[in-house]
Each structure stands twice: as C-alpha cells, then as structure tokens.
Amino acid sequence: MCDQTFLVNVFGSCDKCFKQRALRPVFKKSQQLSYCSACAEIDGKVIVWDSFTTNKEHAVTMPCTWVMACAYAPSGCAIACGGLDNKCSVYPLTFDKNENMAAKKKSVAMHTNYLSACSFTNSDMQILTASGDGTCALWDVESGQLLQSFHGHGADVLCLDLAPSETGNTFVSGGCDKKAMVWDMRSGQCVQAFETHESDINSVRYYPSGDAFASGSDDATCRLYDLRADREVAIYSKESIIFGASSVDFSLSGRLLFAGYNDYTINVWDVLKGSRVSILFGHENRVSTLRVSPDGTAFCSGSWDHTLRVWA
Amino acid sequence: MSGKVAVGSDIGQARRAVEQLRMEAGIDRMKVSKAASDLLQFCLEQAKSDPFLVGIPAATNPFKEKKPCAIL
Numbered sequence: 027m028c029d030q031t032f033l034v035n036v037f038g039s040c041d042k043c044f045k046q047r048a049l050r051p052v053f054k055k056s057q058q059l060s061y062c063s064a065c066a067e068i069d070g071k072v073i074v075w076d077s078f079t080t081n082k083e084h085a086v087t088m089p090c091t092w093v094m095a096c097a098y099a100p101s102g103c104a105i106a107c108g109g110l111d112n113k114c115s116v117y118p119l120t121f122d123k124n125e126n127m128a129a130k131k132k133s134v135a136m137h138t139n140y141l142s143a144c145s146f147t148n149s150d151m152q153i154l155t156a157s158g159d160g161t162c163a164l165w166d167v168e169s170g171q172l173l174q175s176f177h178g179h180g181a182d183v184l185c186l187d188l189a190p191s192e193t194g195n196t197f198v199s200g201g202c203d204k205k206a207m208v209w210d211m212r213s214g215q216c217v218q219a220f221e222t223h224e225s226d227i228n229s230v231r232y233y234p235s236g237d238a239f240a241s242g243s244d245d246a247t248c249r250l251y252d253l254r255a256d257r258e259v260a261i262y263s264k265e266s267i268i269f270g271a272s273s274v275d276f277s278l279s280g281r282l283l284f285a286g287y288n289d290y291t292i293n294v295w296d297v298l299k300g301s302r303v304s305i306l307f308g309h310e311n312r313v314s315t316l317r318v319s320p321d322g323t324a325f326c327s328g329s330w331d332h333t334l335r336v337w338a
Numbered sequence: 339m340s341g342k343v344a345v346g347s348d349i350g351q352a353r354r355a356v357e358q359l360r361m362e363a364g365i366d367r368m369k370v371s372k373a374a375s376d377l378l379q380f381c382l383e384q385a386k387s388d389p390f391l392v393g394i395p396a397a398t399n400p401f402k403e404k405k406p407c408a409i410l
Contacts, residue, residue, distance in 0.1 A: 178358075219362060235380040237373070255373040256365060279384035280377070281391055298378060323389040323399065338399060 095143045099150040106134070106153055108141035114155050116167055135165045135172075143186045145197075147211075154197060154211075156183040162199050164211060176209050178216045185229045190236045198239050200227030206241050206251065220251050222258045229273045233297075234280045240297075242271030248285050250297065262295040264302060273315045278322030286313030286327050292337075308335055 094109035099116075108114035114135035135141065139158035146153055147164070152173065156162045162176040162183055181202035188197045196217065200206045206227055208218040225244035232239045238252045238259070247263035248271050262283060269289035276283055282303065283295040292306040292313055311330035318325040324338035385391050 216358065216362075218365065233377065234384065235377065237380075238377055252370065252373045252377065254368040254376075255370045256367045257370065259370060259374060259377075277388050277390040279388035279391060280381050281385055281388060298381060321389070322387075323394060 092140075095141050095155075097145050097153075099146045100148065101150050104150060106144050106146065108135065108144055108155070110140050112137045112140060112157070114141050114144045114153060114165070116153070132167070132170070134167055134170050135163060137161070137163070139182070142182065142184045145186060145188055147188060148192060154186060154188065156186045156199055158182040160201070162186060162197075162209065174211060174214045176214055176216070178207055178209075178219075179203055179205065184227060187230050187232050187239065190232055190234060194236060198230045198232065200230040200241050200243075202226040204243075206230055206239070208239075208253065218253065218256055220258060222249060223247070225270065228270060231274050231276060234276055234278065240274050240276065240283055242274040242285050244270035246270055246287075248274055248283060248295065250283075260297070260300050262293075262300060262302075267293065269312075272313060273317075273327075275316050275318045275325060277318060277325075284316055284318065284325055286316040286329075288312040290329070290331075292316065292327055306337065309333070 092109040093107050095114070096105060096107040098105055102119070104116055104118045106114055106116045113133050116132045116134050118130050118132075134153055135144070135155045137155065137157035137159050139160075141155055141157050143156040144153055151167050153165045153167055154162065155165065160177070160179045160181060160183060162179075163172055164174040164176075165171065166173055176199070179199065179201040183199050183201040186197055186199040188194065195211045196208055197211060198206055198208045204221055204223045204225060204227065206220045206223075207216045209215065210217050223241065223243040223245055224247075227241050227243045229242040230239055231241075233250070237254055238250055240248055240250050242248045246267050246269060247261050249258050249262070250260040251257065252259045262285070267287065267289070269287050271285045271287050273286040274283060276297070281297055283297050284292060285295065286292050290307070290309045290312055292309075293302055294304040294306065295301070296303050309327065309329040309331050310333075313327050313329045315328040316325060324336050326334055326336045328334045
C-alpha cells in the first residue's frame with residue numbers, strides 16, 4: 027500500500043516524447059510510467075459533452091496529466107474530478123462564457139495517493155472518494171471537511187459505487203487486493219467483504235434493485251455478488267476472453283450487464299442466464315470506462331483511442 | 339504501487355482483523371434460492387421498461403442520426 031507518492035530523480039527516455047531527460051516517475055496500479063517534465067506539465071482536461079449533439083458544453087483544464095475520476099452532481103450543476111493530483115476538486119458548471127470555470131474550483135478531498143474514483147452522494151453536498159492510498163473517504167463539499175474515512179483495503183482502491191436507494195447508506199468499493207467491500211457510510215465500518223476474484227477489481231456497480239452488485243476484474247471475469255445471501259452468485263467469463271474487464275454497468279432492468287474490456291471490445295452479458303448476448307466492436311484501443319444513461323436508452327464507452335462512443 | 343501489508347505482524351492489527359471477521363460471520367444470510375428468485379422477479383418486472391430489451395422506435399430515439407431522405 028502506497029502511503030505517499032515519491033519523487034525520485036531518474037534520467038532516461040521519456041515514455042511520451044522519447045527524449046533523454048530527467049524523468050518524473052508516476053505510479054498507477056504498480057505500473058510505472060515516466061514522463062519528462064515537459065510532457066508531465068501537459069494539462070489533463072475534463073470535458074462535459076452534450077451527447078445528443080456531440081457538442082462540447084464545458085472544458086476545464088486540470089493541472090495534472092491524468093484525470094482518473096469524474097462525476098456529475100445530482101443537480102447537474104457541478105462536476106467533481108481528480109486524479110494524480112491526489113485531490114478531488116469540485117467545479118460549478120456555468121453557461122456564462124465569460125466565466126472561467128477553473129477560477130471557481132473548490133478543492134474538496136485530499137488523499138496521500140492518486141484519486142481513483144469519486145461520486146456525489148444523494149445531494150450536491152457530500153462526495154465519496156476512493157484512492158490509491160487504500161482508503162475511501164466521505165467529504166463535505168462546502169467546508170472540505172473529512173466526515174468519515176473507510177479503512178480496510180490492503181491495497182489501492184480502484185472503484186466505488188453508491189447503493190441506489192434514496193435512504194441507502196452503503197456503498198461498495200473494489201481494489202487491487204482482489205476484495206470488494208461493502209461499507210456503512212455512517213459508522214465507517216465494513217459490513218461485508220467478498221474475495222473471489224483472482225486479480226484487481228477495476229469496477230463495481232450495484233444491481234438496480236440494490237440487493238446485488240457486479241464487479242469487473244483484471245482476471246477477465248465479471249462476477250455478480252448477492253448482498254443478502256452474502257456470496258458470489260454468478261460468474262461471467264469465457265475461455266476466449268483473456269483480457270481484463272475495466273468497467274461494468276447494468277441496463278435499467280438489470281437483465282443486461284455491459285462490460286468494457288482491455289481487448290478493445292464490449293461484451294454484453296445476460297445477467298440471469300450467465301451467457302454472452304453480444305460483443306460490440308468499434309474501439310481501437312482498450313475500453314477504459316462505460317456508463318449507462320440514467321434513462322437506460324443508451325450507454326457510453328470511453329477508450330484509450332481518445333474517443334467516447336454512445337451505443338443505442 | 340500496490341504492496342501487500344504483512345498481516346499478523348502487529349497483535350493489535352490481528353485482533354482487529356479477527357473482530358471484523360467475527361462480525362462478518364455473524365450477519366444474517368438469506369438462502370441463495372430466495373435471494374436469486376428475488377433478483378429474477380425484479381428483473382422480469384422491470385424488463386418492460388428497459389429500452390435495451392424492449393427497444394424504442396427509431397423516430398423517438400434521440401441517438402439515431404436523422405438523415406434526409408434522397409430519392410434518386
């Protein structure tokens with residue numbers, strides 16, 4: 027478990043521009059990437075798109091190369107994002123072209139390692155974050171105060187998802203320690219833990235009813251865990267799938283599970299039968315993220331090929 | 339950098355781990371047959387309102403590109 031990011035002076039060739047420079051090593055999930063200071067300064071961006079017209083509605087420049095997490099506030103009036111800067115910042119969205127969004131930025135969360143996931147709770151006032159330092163934390167947006175922290179993972183926490191009910195007080199997190207843990211937000215206690223995956227869990231998502239959740243992992247399987255039975259109830263895998271699943275989401279009824287993989291494809295699984303319904307091609311590099319729209323009419327996948335594709 | 343924490347190297351840590359495991363072992367579990375049939379029921383009830391299962395007509399689907407019809 028990484029408590030801090032270390033800055034070491036190493037000389038070599040930069041992974042991006044290949045020039046011989048002093049390098050800044052950057053650690054993500056035990057993979058090291060080295061950028062020279064010129065490339066590392068290149069800003070990461072957060073862009074808000076209109077999915078119907080494909081227009082960019084807002085764009086904010088972040089002062090760190092990798093933005094790893096972003097989330098919409100329930101009201102749609104703000105976004106939260108963070109990444110290698112170890113922080114989660116909230117930006118209020120404004121349609122006024124004269125206003126500089128970066129100026130209104132509010133730093134909410136502070137971790138000792140990269141921010142891997144963030145999500146607003148039921149209101150715009152609280153944010154839940156997951157970090158490479160192995161902890162999750164609940165923050166108050168207004169004051170930036172830490173309300174609750176969740177310790178228990180033995181390695182980087184890569185993903186989290188909040189329970190769907192309005193009165194729900196639980197969330198599930200998945201990490202590099204192969205465990206998926208369910209937490210009580212009020213007490214900070216881990217309520218249930220599931221350890222059947224054989225590798226890092228990249229993504230967790232609650233079933234629409236809130237009684238189960240699915241996880242996608244580097245072991246090339248997705249699994250369904252039932253919370254009331256307290257065990258894994260289904261595995262979605264095929265011998266021909268050998269690349270890890272980076273992101274999963276359910277359709278509105280929970281019948282279909284969409285999973286994006288590192289082999290550039292998206293597999294659609296029938297949740298109840300355990301079989302693959304369809305395989306979607308289109309991306310030219312690994313699919314890193316996937317989300318179904320709130321009304322269930324379409325889902326969007328983001329990939330290392332620099333594109334976001336909406337599938338309907 | 340995901341390192342493995344050496345479990346049991348600290349007595350306090352080991353005690354806490356045991357306490358946590360005892361707590362997890364003590365929760366009420368539902369039988370899978372009941373839990374699974376509940377999931378199934380929920381899924382089948384919601385299936386009618388799931389656009390991916392039922393499908394929406396292309397005219398109302400905002401994501402389908404609207405092309406002008408050219409008659410040659």
